[in-house]
Amino acid sequence: MSQLQLNLNLDELKDYVMNSDLLSIYKAMIVLVLNEYMEKERDEHLNVSPYERSDQRQDFRNGYYERELMTHIGSLQLKVPRTRNGEFSTDVFEKYKRCDQAFTLTMLEMVVQGVSTRNVDTVVRQMCGETVSKSFVSTLTAKLDPVVQQWTNRPLNTEYYPYIFVDAMYIKVRENRKVVSKAVYIATAIHEKGKRDILGMKVSHEESYEAWKEFFQELKGRGLQTPRLIISDAHAGLKKAVQKEFIGTSWQRCTVHFKKNLIQGMPKKNIGEIKNELKHIFDVDTPEKARQLKEDFVKRYNDHPKLQTVINKLEDGFDDAIQYMNEPLKVHVYIRSTNSLERLNQELRRRERVIRIFPNSQSAYRLLGAVLMDYAEVYHKKRRLVDTL
Structure with missing residues (x-):
């Protein structure tokens, strides 16, 4: 047209x-x-x-x-x-977005089940009139749920994803007349053609080794091949699940989280220069240069009484934090942290804050899945981050 x-x-x-x-x-x-x-x-x-x-x-x-x-x-x-x-x-x-449908449906469910919070009930009545029936909600659910389900279960064996980013965010859900926390597991990636993609999501209980293991197994069951690098924070259960499910894959600890963790353990006064030296360790482009800067830092401040904890953490986490330097230089800026996934989580939060408490897990799965579907389409339309990997 x-x-x-x-x-x-x-x-x-x-x-x-x-x-x-x-x-x-x-x-x-x-x-x-x-x-x-x-x-x-x-x-x-x-x-x-x-x-x-x-x-x-x-x-x-x-x-x-x-x-x-x-x-x-x-x-x-x-x-x-x-x-x-x-x-x-x-x-x-037809162009009416799925995430808007999911957003409306989630709010309707809250009214029908009598669990509306703040001004949700008022907003829903402005949107849909004075009465909202369970049959109306069921009709909308029947149309939208299969679309989200099909996307979250689509095959992943048509592309190779060398770099995968994983993280979990927490939401509140009503379950058995109580409000409980649920973990939402999300995986994104950069595929070999140089574009970002969203691999999938899962709503489960607390973040744990078993839950991450199940999430990874589901991705592999859909055809996901072993990546070169998985980037995440330092959750112990997540790291263990990566080692178990992806033999031969390197784990990259998010450098942003790692540096923040180190800086938080430093004294609060007169450490501006020390901070800069610490950050500079991760600004170079080869493991050899980074290791030399790290050794220099340790040697220089090894006798500093207030930096012993920081030095121990640096030694323990250093190798995991520089794995990205073994990859081509052109992708370093994209794979050394989970910043891209953090930004995606912020967009999910923007929707989630309005709902605040989901009426059930399926409602959360539907809304967050629909939003992720729309962002996946945006990623596909954008230019490549880099040339073919």
Whole structure:
């Protein structure tokens, strides 16, 4: 389809801005844009502009019908164009994001189950009216759950992922009439073509060796091949599971977390220069250079009474923190930390904070899975981080 040029009714938009609150303004802008988009879609389908006479005409305009689109900002009433023979169909509703559907559905579940928090109930009623039935929630669930399930179980043997990032975040879920913490395990990667991807997720109990082991086994069951490097924080159970499930894979300890951990153990005063020396150990590009800087640091401050704990930690974790230096220089900046995964977690948190307490584990799986699906599509459209690995 060619690019659509939109001509918005600015007088109508101005009236909304001058006489509405911020949410109404936002909704009005979206309604105007979507209505105009659908209008241009119909023009393109007909192959003529309004009031234009042409032998190339495909059909005739036949007014509009109203249709509701539910989004995370509320219910939008749209004017959907029609044609005489009924063959025209807009793609606006197909482009409605899965994560918005999941967000709405999770909030609906909270109302139906009577576990709404803060102003969630008010927001849901603004979005969906005064009544929300269990059958309505079930209908939406039946449509969305298989989509998320299919994505999270898709085969992973079509690509090779040399670098994998893993982390866990905690959420609150209602279970057996109690609010409990659940761990959400997430795996992302850089595949051999140089782009990021999201491999999968799992909602489970506390972060442990057994849980990480099961998560890795599920990824391998979907065809994941042994990577060259797995990057994560220093959770003991995670590290043990990596060693158990990925024989021959090196483990890279996130350098950002490692440096923070070392600096936290230092005195608070007059250590600016010492901090800089410590950070510089990880700024070089080969293991040999890093090791020499580390040895120099240890030798220089070995007799410092307040740095003994820091030196011991540096010695213990050094080799795990420089594994990325054995990889090509062009990927060092991308694989030495879990920063990319941390940023993804922040986006998940942005959605999760509104819900605060999920009504059940499946609801959390659905919402977070839908958000991850959308981000996976964004990754696929971006340029490569590096050339083919």
